[in-house]
Amino acid sequence: MNIIKKIKLLFTENFDDIAYSNKHLFNFKKLWIVIFIISSIVAIVPLVFFALIDLKVTGTALEREVEMKTLHLTSNSSRFVAFFLDERKLALDFVVSENDYSDLKTQNKLDKLLQDLKNTYGGFTDLGVIDSNGVQINYSGPYKLAGKNYKEQVWFKKACEENKYITDLFLGYRNVPHLAIIVKHQINNGGFFLLRATIEDRFINLLSQLEISEKGDAFIINNLGILQTPSKYFGKVFNKINIDIPEPNEETKVITKSFKNNKELIIGYIYLKDTPFILMIVKDSKEFSKPWKQSSLDLFKYLLISIFVILLWTFGMTTFFVRRLRATDFRRIKNMEMAEQANKMASIGRLAANIAHE
Template identity: 30%
Template sequence: MSRKYYRDVRRRNIARLLLTYFVPLLILIIYFNYQYDALVEEGRRLHLKSIAESQANTFDLFLTERLVNLGNLIDDPKFHVPPEPEMLAAYLEKLKRNSEAFVDIGYFDSTGIQTNYAGPFPALEERNYGSEEWFRQLKDEKKEFIITDIYLGFRQKPHFTIAVRRIISDQFVVLRATLDPEKIYEYITSLEGANEVYVSIVNSEGYYQVVTPHIGISLEASSIIPPRENRIGVEEIRLKGTSITYAYTWLKTADWALISQWSQATGEGLISGFKLQMILISLVVMLGLLVIIVFRTRKLVQMQIESDRAKAQLEHAAKLASVGELAAGIAHEINNPLAIISEEAGLMKDMMDPQFKLNPKLEEMTPHLDAIHEAVFRCCDITRKLLSFVRRTDVDPKPHDIHKVIDSVVDGFLGREMAVSNIVISKNYDASLPTVVTDTNQLQQVLVNILNNAVDSIAGPGKITISTSRQDEFLRIAIADTGKGMTPEQVDKIFLPFYTTKQVGKGTGLGLSVSYGIIKSLGGKIMVESAPGRGSTFILVLPFRH
């Protein structure tokens, strides 16, 4: 076997082992990775949700407090209508002490005119807000309080309004304060968990109210519009090809939703750290496996090489042994032409010997020289056939006509031996058989062994019938002899090494056991049918392609 063959065997083995070990390992790694990701993701979602919820609650509380601040003022027993400017200024001071977010305060009469105002925009005094949405809602829908969306308003600066209304002395009055969204933003970003997330607040139409500059600008449309079905929830949306997870909580005080989404850096570092560890451990395990597999395979292939070498040596020895068994026949084949050479040479010598007084002409020698020449080539032919049989050759995977292979043995090796032994060969070939791709050299050896035994068994006039046929997807060769046959006990032992029925020194008992091994290695079967006095039939069943 060539080096390339063993390299292939090694590679195939390594690949196979890697596959058997790595594939389950990889599947496990991927599965656990997926499970871990899902778990982490679930944890993160819950965390995000709790951040959103707690922030929303805090913010709700904040807004409620601001409403309460305003309500406290209007419910002040000292409050009377219309309030004087000093009183309003004092109220503003009081509100600002409650929260920095308060910007100004105004008093509206029932028609919606801001009759009194305290704050940085005195120009707003005497303005009529009667047609403003928030005022109409307070007046017509009889709402106790209102928190407006952020708007620019008359002052052209983003702000939002909280207002409470009362009926004082049968008069509809409204006290309103505006809040600075920037202060609100500062407040939100100071809440717990704010460093992990981007927080934004959108109104029911999906416009940003308060938003971190990383993701948007106030009053612009938000790409995220949380569903209304649940007050609290976690959702996933795809934005510009990336998946974004966000948690939302609808506020109780205003028609706003607080949205939290992870700021980029948060969480990622933690996961990749863990994953890195996992990947590293997996790599170390795989490397270990690889080293073991490569090492073991090398060792196995080395053992295979040694075993093949031993097998090849044994086969060669067996081949030589079967040649040894052929030797008697071969001796006849070679000795006969040698005798011709000897006689012809002797005759020519005699012809030239003066004692016989023949005085031959040179041309009289020609037929004798021709006979010598012919005899030499007969010997040569025999030795060449023997050599080609004994010489170890690698498998030649070419299609062969099985009948030619059989004939080369029957006619080439044993033809004359059979003729002089008065054995008739009957060929019963199936001409429609396809070609065979197999190690014909080894097959020839098997045929030589079987035919040798048949000739020995017949020992005198007899007949050997060789039949070929197709048996399903297999080639069937049957070799039947008219020899003395075997008892069932002999049939049982026939393929055992060193079992022989021949006389000591005549047979090695290796031929058929080696044949058995050869046929098995060619992917076939060898069987024998025999009964004493009724001859033996050896049956070879071989695949057409090995």
């Protein structure tokens, strides 16, 4: 008799042919079901509980790891950009401190200085000397900007208030995207002049040197959210990004933003000190959730296999013990019947003895 027939016999065979005083105590079908359910719950619930905890802990650890990597990448990238700007700002400061105002007004001298800056640092497009009235009295570069008056320009007014100033990206008279690094220097007569250098493509393409994941993005915006460098997600320079500008903070921060197309981006950002720039590193969360989803799928498979094994084991053990209990109970009842029969025969014998005696 195979196992299926045995189980079927367990559920169909009864003891109606035996005199029971309390039949429900011998409902082995119900007993089997109760034992099977309780044993399965006791074994499976902790397994599922700890599997869910492991899944949650793994997901949280992965999120923190991604945030930390984004944080470090943003911080390191900000130092790279800050060094690029500070190096050129200090170079201009050195130029004005080592050269007289009269020398800087000389065309040959300014041309030589620009060439030296290009050879040493790279990235410089032109160099100009602007007096306190906003007039560019000397200029070296590819554009015809000598004699231009910048008195009404916002950057000129800010540069006059500060010793060193870096503009955000703008078009200006040349109608080409560029930024200006401006150094203010006092002269002996109590006046001052500005030495202005501009950078074009070198700054715009600065972040292209960073090694970011395939779906990652790195770009710079100004305080108004206008792109200063191209972005994979938000387009060309001068586009406005559709992300709320984060609150100013001296530390590197990481935030998560969700969009209508179900895209979730992890964004690291930092305000670059003494500049109008905010550096942002963007990563697609799906790129990092793939390993977690795969491990979750594997865990789910192993969980199903474990539950199946537990149910199979519980099924077998419950069947074994219930059948043993039934057999034991059956023997007990048979013994009780035999005892009752013996008592009956003894009573008949005593009755016959009494009759014979009479």
